[in-house]
Amino acid sequence: MDLDHLQNQIGEWLCGLGPEADIVISSRIRLARNAAGFAFLSRANPKERSNLEKLLREKILDSEIGKTLSYFSLAEMPPVDRQFLVERHLISREHAFGKGPRGVALSPQENLSIMVNEEDHLRIQGLRSGLQLRTTWNEINRVDSWLEEKIDYAYHPQFGYLTVCPTNVGTGLRASVMLHLPALVMTGQIEKVFQAVSKINLAVRGLYGEGTKASGDFYQISNQPTLGKSEEEIIQNIESVIPQIIKFERTVRETLFDNKREVIEDKACRAYGMLKSARIINSEETMDLLSVVRMGVNLGLIPDLKVHTINELFILTQPAHLQKLERTELSSSERDITRATFIRNRLHNPRNGNS
Amino acid sequence: MDLDHLQNQIGEWLCGLGPEADIVISSRIRLARNAAGFAFLSRANPKERSNLEKLLREKILDSEIGKTLSYFSLAEMPPVDRQFLVERHLISREHAFGKGPRGVALSPQENLSIMVNEEDHLRIQGLRSGLQLRTTWNEINRVDSWLEEKIDYAYHPQFGYLTVCPTNVGTGLRASVMLHLPALVMTGQIEKVFQAVSKINLAVRGLYGEGTKASGDFYQISNQPTLGKSEEEIIQNIESVIPQIIKFERTVRETLFDNKREVIEDKACRAYGMLKSARIINSEETMDLLSVVRMGVNLGLIPDLKVHTINELFILTQPAHLQKLERTELSSSERDITRATFIRNRLHNPRNGNS
Numbered sequence: 115m116d117l118d119h120l121q122n123q124i125g126e127w128l129c130g131l132g133p134e135a136d137i138v139i140s141s142r143i144r145l146a147r148n149a150a151g152f153a154f155l156s157r158a159n160p161k162e163r164s165n166l167e168k169l170l171r172e173k174i175l176d177s178e179i180g181k182t183l184s185y186f187s188l189a190e191m192p193p194v195d196r197q198f199l200v201e202r203h204l205i206s207r208e209h210a211f212g213k214g215p216r217g218v219a220l221s222p223q224e225n226l227s228i229m230v231n232e233e234d235h236l237r238i239q240g241l242r243s244g245l246q247l248r249t250t251w252n253e254i255n256r257v258d259s260w261l262e263e264k265i266d267y268a269y270h271p272q273f274g275y276l277t278v279c280p281t282n283v284g285t286g287l288r289a290s291v292m293l294h295l296p297a298l299v300m301t302g303q304i305e306k307v308f309q310a311v312s313k314i315n316l317a318v319r320g321l322y323g324e325g326t327k328a329s330g331d332f333y334q335i336s337n338q339p340t341l342g343k344s345e346e347e348i349i350q351n352i353e354s355v356i357p358q359i360i361k362f363e364r365t366v367r368e369t370l371f372d373n374k375r376e377v378i379e380d381k382a383c384r385a386y387g388m389l390k391s392a393r394i395i396n397s398e399e400t401m402d403l404l405s406v407v408r409m410g411v412n413l414g415l416i417p418d419l420k421v422h423t424i425n426e427l428f429i430l431t432q433p434a435h436l437q438k439l440e441r442t443e444l445s446s447s448e449r450d451i452t453r454a455t456f457i458r459n460r461l462h463n464p465r466n467g468n469s
Numbered sequence: 470m471d472l473d474h475l476q477n478q479i480g481e482w483l484c485g486l487g488p489e490a491d492i493v494i495s496s497r498i499r500l501a502r503n504a505a506g507f508a509f510l511s512r513a514n515p516k517e518r519s520n521l522e523k524l525l526r527e528k529i530l531d532s533e534i535g536k537t538l539s540y541f542s543l544a545e546m547p548p549v550d551r552q553f554l555v556e557r558h559l560i561s562r563e564h565a566f567g568k569g570p571r572g573v574a575l576s577p578q579e580n581l582s583i584m585v586n587e588e589d590h591l592r593i594q595g596l597r598s599g600l601q602l603r604t605t606w607n608e609i610n611r612v613d614s615w616l617e618e619k620i621d622y623a624y625h626p627q628f629g630y631l632t633v634c635p636t637n638v639g640t641g642l643r644a645s646v647m648l649h650l651p652a653l654v655m656t657g658q659i660e661k662v663f664q665a666v667s668k669i670n671l672a673v674r675g676l677y678g679e680g681t682k683a684s685g686d687f688y689q690i691s692n693q694p695t696l697g698k699s700e701e702e703i704i705q706n707i708e709s710v711i712p713q714i715i716k717f718e719r720t721v722r723e724t725l726f727d728n729k730r731e732v733i734e735d736k737a738c739r740a741y742g743m744l745k746s747a748r749i750i751n752s753e754e755t756m757d758l759l760s761v762v763r764m765g766v767n768l769g770l771i772p773d774l775k776v777h778t779i780n781e782l783f784i785l786t787q788p789a790h791l792q793k794l795e796r797t798e799l800s801s802s803e804r805d806i807t808r809a810t811f812i813r814n815r816l817h818n819p820r821n822g823n824s
Contacts, residue, residue, distance in 0.1 A: 376806055380748035391742025393735035451731055 117186075117195050121438055124429060125202060125224030125241065130421040132244015136412040137360045139292040139332065139425065141247045142203075143254045143349075146277045146286035147236040147261070148268040154278050155231055160214060163231060167215040170230045170265070174219050178260040183219040183228070188212075194443070197434035203241065205229055226257060233278050234286070236261070245356060247289055247349050255345075273341070281339040289352050290319075290336030293359060296409040297366040299331045307359055311335055314355060330401035330428060335359070371413055382410025386419070390461050394447075395454040400431050419461070427457060472541075472550050476793055479784060480557060480579030480596065485776040487599020491767040492715045494647040494687065494780065496602045497558075498609050498704075501632045501641035502591040502616070503623040509633045510586055515569060518586060522570040525585045525620070529574050533615040538574040538583070543567075549798070552789035558596065560584055581612060588633050589641070591616070600711060602644055602704050610700075628696070636694040644707050645674075645691030648714060651764040652721040654686045662714055666690055669710060685756035685783060690714070726768055737765025741774070745816045749802075750809040755786050774816070782812060 127140040148154060152166055167187075174180055188196055188209065196210035205218050209232040216231035229237040238261070240254035268276040274284040282288075298304040308318055319334040335356065337348045370378050385406040389395075395403075408424045410416045429435065436452045437444050444452060482495040503509060507521055526540055543551055543564065551565035560573050564587040571586035584592040593616070595609035623631040629639040637643075653659040663673055674689040690711065692703045725733050740761040744750075750758075763779045765771045784790065791807045792799050799807060 376749055380809070383746045383748050384743060387742040387746025388739060390746075391738045393738050394731055454735070 117198060117438070120202070124426050127225065127241040127243045128425040128429060129243050130425050132242060132246055134360055135244040135421070137294055137363050138245040138356070139294055141242045141245055141250045141291050142239065143247065143250045143287060143289045144237055144239040145254060145258055146234040146275065146282040147238065148276060149235050150266040150268045152235065155233065155235065156278050164215045166235060167217060167231050170235060171217060173264040174228055174261065177264050179257050183221055185217055185219045187217045189215050194434050194437050198438055201429060201432035201434050206232060208232065225253070245291065247291065247353055251345065251349055284341040284343065285345050285348065287345050287348055288336055289349050290334045291352060291356050293333050293335060294331060294405070294408060295333055295363050296331040296405050297370055298363050301366055303366060307362065311355060314351060316352060316355065329398060330405040367409065367413060378413065379415050381406050382415045386410065386416055389457050392454045394450045395457065396450050397431065397433065400453060400457065401428065404428055423460065427460060431457060472553060472793070475557070479781050482580065482596040482598045483780040483784060484598050485780050487597060487601055489715055490599040490776070492649055492718050493600040493711070494649055496597045496600055496605045496646050497594065498602065498605045498642065498644045499592055499594040500609060500613055501589040501630065501637045502593065503631055504590050505621040505623045507590065510588065510590065511633050519570045521590060522572060522586050525590060526572060528619040529583055529616065532619050534612050538576055540572055540574045542572045544570050549789050549792050553793055556784055556787035556789050561587060563587065580608070600646065602646065602708055606700065606704055639696040639698065640700050640703065642700050642703055643691050644704050645689045646707060646711050648688050648690060649686060649760070649763060650688055650718050651686040651760050652725055653718050656721055658721060662717065666710060669706060671707060671710065684753060685760040722764065722768060733768065734770050736761050737770045741765065741771055744812050747809045749805045750812065751805050752786065752788065755808060755812065756783065759783055778815065782815060786812060
């Protein structure tokens with residue numbers, strides 16, 4: 115598998131077929147792990163870092179899951195390819211643009227990525243379409259066990275797994291759910307969600323994690339520091355609140371639909387029309403329009419379009435994806451033209467179920 | 470001929486086939502005439518007004534041109550029908566919503582309308598597609614002669630034709646040309662036109678004449694007071710300046726097209742996409758979008774659309790036209806829905822040459 119291969123597909127987690135997929139884009143769990151007997155990366159010298167990458171790479175590929183994975187070394191990878199992996203949510207921004215020997219092992223369906231030498235020695239990430247935290251946890255837990263057969267993890271009997279940042283000590287687990295909440299944003303009720311969520315010690319972030327803007331009306335809800343809590347408790351805590359947010363969004367959508375059907379239909383159809391017509395379009399406008407169209411599709415207002423196509427477009431219209439598509443570096447204004455062309459072709463192509 | 474018949478057609482002047490039709494929508498000439506021996510309408514009592522209407526109606530229908538005309542009495546006409554005639558530029562707003570016995574005689578192609586008991590006893594209007602002031606003048610001059618065979622006009626050997634408003638005394642002629650100047654508006658150069666035009670004593674008005682906004686980037690350029698000038702001089706004065714404005718607009722369009730093709734194409738295609746998509750659209754946004762699309766069509770950026778269709782839509786999407794179409798009174802917000810539906814159907818209908 116190489117990146118060109120990846121380019122012609124999208125991850126399973128974007129298929130839009132998971133439970134509650136009208137509102138829940140994806141469920142994600144990541145585990146932070148470090149190898150015992152090696153310095154944390156914050157203190158490792160270049161030599162140690164390099165040895166560590168080689169070792170972990172071998173161990174991963176040698177594990178039970180290893181034969182299905184492809185390993186990419188990031189230090190030698192062009193920036194556009196690294197950005198490409200960030201856009202697909204397969205590595206973190208920090209990992210992409212960090213320094214020194216580091217890499218990532220990926221599964222063919224993009225449900226699993228194992229980052230080597232990110233903040234911790236290992237970051238094991240599982241991603242699934244829709245609300246599937248349990249399934250994702252079971253999968254990632256199994257991968258974690260397979261790796262543990264090969265790698266001696268830094269573990270403290272009292273504190274649990276040891277990590278660079280103290281907020282990850284314990285389970286090293288962060289569970290997050292990506293939600294699409296356009297109706298709550300549109301009606302200004304999203305603030306209520308923020309308040310409710312912060313009360314039970316959960317965090318809200320944008321599409322690309324910490325510090326990123328909630329563009330496209332996407333919100334990631336995840337747990338805060340995990341010390342003293344079991345994996346079960348962390349997942350339970352998120353699972354208890356997500357159905358309420360889903361219900362809230364769905365109720366507001368239905369109310370909008372019942373009371374202002376024409377207005378919502380107008381918004382959705384105009385956004386769809388704009389995406390099919392524009393010759394120049396920037397990333398932010400694209401996200402905003404796709405968001406409205408996605409809600410329209412879920413409300414049955416745009417029958418000829420599949421939610422799968424929209425989910426794809428959120429990823430495929432990002433800068434690095436466009437540049438890999440064109441096989442050349444593009445300025446921001448060149449991307450805006452390429453993006454518009456790409457969207458137009460995709461939305462007029464009958465294989466996407468569009469007329 | 471009745472109004473329902475009119476509804477299924479548009480005037481010849483909107484066909485978009487006249488000379489310079491990419492920029493000149495239409496040429497219009499109107500003559501103000503009064504019958505000798507009758508009080509001006511500003512001084513006539515209801516009885517005189519009523520007698521005058523009957524008499525003029527008879528004379529008009531009895532004239533050489535009369536047998537081809539249909540006469541409509543406005544006093545008995547529902548307001549929506551009168552508004553309908555205003556929207557088609559066949560009568561003035563003042564005539565539509567004035568008082569007392571009054572009417573209009575119309576030719577089947579809508580090139581000729583003769584208003585009875587407007588400000589003057591008679592207002593004879595000729596309309597033609599594109600830049601055809603001479604042709605229009607020749608036609609209207611012939612009609613004027615035919616009417617003069619039947620009606621004794623109020624004429625003074627020194628001052629010329631006598632009219633209610635002193636600004637019309639003399640020839641009673643107003644010649645105007647309706648221009649579509651989106652590129653000059655877009656680049657802020659329209660002010661230069663205003664300045665140049667006012668220097669040679671011409672007036673600039675909006676789409677529906679005096680005091681109306683220049684919506685859709687339409688500007689009417691017409692002569693100011695005519696006393697002391699011949700018909701020939703008045704027409705000559707306008708004809709001398711219009712080609713320069715056409716050239717100016719065309720040069721700016723070409724410059725935009727050469728230097729910012731993508732931007733102009735984007736604007737035009739988005740506007741077209743919006744018109745084909747919206748479910749709710751008000752009159753002002755419609756005019757603005759149609760204006761951009763019209764320029765796009767003329768620049769060859771929207772090959773599947775005819776300028777004729779766009780010209781039509783400017784008129785057919787007006788409030789009274791929509792209400793006559795639906796055969797019922799519509800509130801403003803109901804019209805916005807009807808308008809969007811009408812535009813969508815018209816633009817998706819292959820008989821208009823659209824895909």
